Amino acid sequence: MTFAGLNVAKLLIDGQLVDAEGGATYENINPATEQSIGVAADASTGDINAAIAAARRAFDETSWSTDVAFRVRCLRQLHEALAKHAEPFKAMMTAEVGLPTKMVGSTFDMPVENVGWVTDLLEKYEFSQDLGLGNIEGFGAHRWTEREPYGVVGAIVPWNQPLQVALAKVAPALAAGNTVILKGPPTTPWCVSALGKLVAEYTDIPAGVFNVITSSANDRGEELITDPRVDLISFTGSTAVGRRIMELGAQTVKKCFLELGGKSPNIVFEDADLRTGIGMSTFMVCLHGGQGCATLSRLLLPRSIFEQGVQLASAMLSAMPYGDPLDPNNVMGPLNSARHRDRVEAMVDRAIASGATPVVGGRRPPQLETGYYFEPTLFADLPEDAEIVQNEVFGPVLVIQAFEDEDDAVRIANNTIFGLSGAVFSGDHEKSKRVARKIRAGTMIVDGGIYYGSDVPFGGYKQSGIGREMGTIGFEEYLQVKALCEPA
Numbered sequence: 001m002t003f004a005g006l007n008v009a010k011l012l013i014d015g016q017l018v019d020a021e022g023g024a025t026y027e028n029i030n031p032a033t034e035q036s037i038g039v040a041a042d043a044s045t046g047d048i049n050a051a052i053a054a055a056r057r058a059f060d061e062t063s064w065s066t067d068v069a070f071r072v073r074c075l076r077q078l079h080e081a082l083a084k085h086a087e088p089f090k091a092m093m094t095a096e097v098g099l100p101t102k103m104v105g106s107t108f109d110m111p112v113e114n115v116g117w118v119t120d121l122l123e124k125y126e127f128s129q130d131l132g133l134g135n136i137e138g139f140g141a142h143r144w145t146e147r148e149p150y151g152v153v154g155a156i157v158p159w160n161q162p163l164q165v166a167l168a169k170v171a172p173a174l175a176a177g178n179t180v181i182l183k184g185p186p187t188t189p190w191c192v193s194a195l196g197k198l199v200a201e202y203t204d205i206p207a208g209v210f211n212v213i214t215s216s217a218n219d220r221g222e223e224l225i226t227d228p229r230v231d232l233i234s235f236t237g238s239t240a241v242g243r244r245i246m247e248l249g250a251q252t253v254k255k256c257f258l259e260l261g262g263k264s265p266n267i268v269f270e271d272a273d274l275r276t277g278i279g280m281s282t283f284m285v286c287l288h289g290g291q292g293c294a295t296l297s298r299l300l301l302p303r304s305i306f307e308q309g310v311q312l313a314s315a316m317l318s319a320m321p322y323g324d325p326l327d328p329n330n331v332m333g334p335l336n337s338a339r340h341r342d343r344v345e346a347m348v349d350r351a352i353a354s355g356a357t358p359v360v361g362g363r364r365p366p367q368l369e370t371g372y373y374f375e376p377t378l379f380a381d382l383p384e385d386a387e388i389v390q391n392e393v394f395g396p397v398l399v400i401q402a403f404e405d406e407d408d409a410v411r412i413a414n415n416t417i418f419g420l421s422g423a424v425f426s427g428d429h430e431k432s433k434r435v436a437r438k439i440r441a442g443t444m445i446v447d448g449g450i451y452y453g454s455d456v457p458f459g460g461y462k463q464s465g466i467g468r469e470m471g472t473i474g475f476e477e478y479l480q481v482k483a484l485c486e487p488a
Contacts, residue, residue: 006088008189011041011214012196014054015207021046026216028190031098031334032325032371040189043215048181048223051211055152055179056229058208065149065177068122074205075119075175081202082112082167089194093163096188098333098372099288100325107288110452111164114470115171117454121475122175133488140488147479149177150255151231154224157192158237159185159336160291160394165259166192168469169234174210176478181211181230183221187337189214228252232478235259236293238392239417239463257467257477259293259459261392262420265413266296266445267403267435269426270305276448277425278309281398282316286332286376290396291340293464294421294443297393299400300409306402310380313400314360317376322396323368334372335395341372344395348377351388361396390416406431410438419461421445442468 009025010017025039059065082089090104099107131143155169162185173180184192196212199205213220224230225248235245236259249256268277281299284290290297301309325333335341341364348362361377380400382389389399403409413422423445424432436444442460443451452458457468467477 006085006092006190006194006197008092008193008197009039009041010193010197011043011047011051012193012200012210012212013047013051014211015200017197017200020044026186028096029187029337030095031336034338034370034372037095038190040184040193040214040216042217043213043220045223048213048220051181051213052152052224052227052229054208055181055211058206059149059151059179062206062209064179064206064209068127068177070204071175071177072119072123074203075115075122075171077203078171078199078205079112079115079119081198082115085194085198086112089163089191092190092194094325094333096190097160097162098325098336100327100330100333102328102330103288107161107164110454111167114454115167118171118175118475121472125475127479134485135488141485142488143483143485146482146484147176147476148482150478150480151178152229153178153180153232153234153478154183154221154230155180156183156221156224156233156235156237157185159188160288160293162188163191163195165236166195168474169236170195170210172475173234173478174205176475178232178478179209179211181213181224183224184212184214186214186216186218222248225249225254225256226251230254232257234477236469242463242465257469258465259467259469260420260463260465261394261418262293262295262460262464263298263390263392263416263418264294264296264421264423264441265298265300265439266423267300267409267413267425267439268309269406269409269424269431270302271427272425272447273427274305274309274312277423278313279316280423280425280445280448282313282320282376283331285396285398286317286320286322289332289335289374291336291394293392293394294458295394296421296423296445297398298389298413298416299398300403300412301400302409303402303404306381306400310359310378310400313398314378317360317378317398320376322365322373322376324371332376332396335374336372338372340394341374344374344393344397347388347391347393347395348397351379351382351386354386356382356386356388384412384415392418406435410435414438414440417463420464421460
């Protein structure tokens with residue numbers, strides 16, 4: 001199947017758009033209709049091996065890693081090609097991911113802008129830093145550092161935002177001079193396949209520098225992690241899989257950049273604009289069905305206004321428009337797959353079985369018999385150690401917790417294994433900043449400020465990951481530092 005010329009059933013290996021070994025394919029399912037919209041290439045171990053060999057050869061034997069001006073030119077070509085194919089990409093994201101058309105624009109436009117930003121950074125970036133003269137035991141020396149690419153990067157991206165995350169990894173990795181094998185997610189393979197087509201047909205990126213693999217097997221990425229020819233793994237996904245990657249990567253002492261799960265708190269104090277603060281959480285848990293790692297899925301309210309806040313959140317969630325992602329009025333579409341919908345449903349059912357009662361939602365919507373939908377759901381005042389309070393649901397489920405004072409709010413906010421994001425709302429901006437600094441999280445929304453941007457590093461504390469994506473820091477994740485010294 002094609003979207004305005006974007007062939008989505010091919011792998012990109014060593015500069016060629018090819019079928020998977022033996023012509024193997026698998027069905028790609030539209031989560032809103034539960035129907036196949038076509039097939040994707042189903043890569044084999046042999047295909048993975050060929051992609052790794054091509055990337056290794058391209059790094060070791062071409063000038064890609066050292067020719068900055070050439071890399072700039074190629075990335076400008078990629079940026080232009082993406083912009084020209086905006087509409088077919090957006091249609092593809094709705095068809096295979098389930099993103100509502102109302103939301104799909106920003107989830108394409110901003111990641112594409114990031115490609116341009118990284119290219120601008122590359123054009124002016126200083127890869128060498130002079131450290132001046134030094135003297136040790138009477139021996140004078142001139143010292144400096146140089147930043148060099150790691151080599152072959154294995155980039156493994158998630159199903160919830162495959163293009164956004166792919167570009168956040170691929171653009172800086174290529175800009176830094178690495179070669180890349182991009183492994184797409186099983187349930188949303190087309191966006192990465194289409195990216196491979198653009199690279200092959202609209203850029204001068206040499207054969208082997210960028211390779212794309214799609215597969216129906218989730219564990220196909222393990223072959224990238226264990227292969228000694230791959231120097232760095234960049235992964236976005238669940239914390240459980242992140243732990244597995246660290247375990248496998250340890251076999252070759254491989255650098256692993258991990259952007260993992262979250263259970264992000266939103267602290268709303270009683271002197272805040274409650275509609276704005278509470279609305280941030282109710283909107284985020286419905287945006288893309290709550291299928292986002294930085295979703296503010298825990299709402300923390302003072303005990304003094306708890307019931308008022310629960311009623312307001314309940315009304316907001318009950319009024320949230322959801323359903324067919326092609327309907328421009330809908331904020332929320334389906335969950336991405338039957339398997340994931342069943343997982344979300346099972347977590348909610350376990351909470352109910354343990355004694356919790358949903359304030360709103362808690363089931364598949366009876367009016368939507370087709371599609372992997374789940375109702376916007378609210379739980380309130382559950383025990384802090386409850387599974388649905390502590391663990392990432394990755395669905396449209398909001399949990400409201402009560403706190404007694406500022407210190408209690410900070411304690412509750414930090415009382416999970418995660419530390420990806422968070423928010424604070426109050427009528428005292430200095431108080432909001434003070435509290436935000438106490439939260440162990442990589443990104444914080446302070447009184448409604450939005451952190452997302454090409455120049456802003458994104459990543460987590462604790463078990464939400466290792467390293468940062470985006471910004472100059474994200475670019476430097478793909479560079480090693482070498483210190484050099486010569487006689488003065």
